[in-house]
Amino acid sequence: NAGVTQTPKFRILKIGQSMTLQCTQDMNHNYMYWYRQDPGMGLKLIYYSVGAGITDKGEVPNGYNVSRSTTEDFPLRLELAAPSQTSVYFCASSYSRGGSFGSGTRLTVV
């Protein structure tokens, strides 16, 4: 039981590049979330999903896209990376309210 697995752990992107942050959970949780954490700040919700095929925007969705084709996977897509997207990204999953978090992806856009 690996819990929530995020890849990659670190990535440096150039402005305008695109990338996908991967998130997989093996707990059969319906709910999955993507958060970002900026230095000195709390976690802000980017997107979430309540089940396969269903996604919804959180507080800070601009510049991101998600998909949920399976229960296990919830990838986060960054199109046209900008320096403002430099952050640590956390994926989480839960059976009900709350969640188990992955270890994070540290992304730097230069």
Added chain:
Amino acid sequence: DQQVKQNSPSLSVQEGRISILNCDYTNSMFDYFLWYKKYPAEGPTFLISISSIKDKNEDGRFTVFLNKSAKHLSLHIVPSQPGDSAVYFCAGSNTGNQFYFGTGTSLTVIP
């Protein structure tokens, strides 16, 4: 607009003493609250939760108190241990799916 506020960025406590971490919220529709603990380079770990129908929830050394009229909750850790040194986040929710996090309080437990 920060709906959940943790006004103390840091806290130092002697081992064995009580640690009290505070959290204030502005949204009166919040009906569920969580506390998470986070070590460096790791994801947050769920610690304890409380529903707005309760004013206290206890789990071992950890107790969360909720004062709805003051829109305030606190996490008590008794006795504090060096392994409790971490950043603690509180979060509130009014829909069940979206949680709003505070900025965190860094707790240091001094041996």
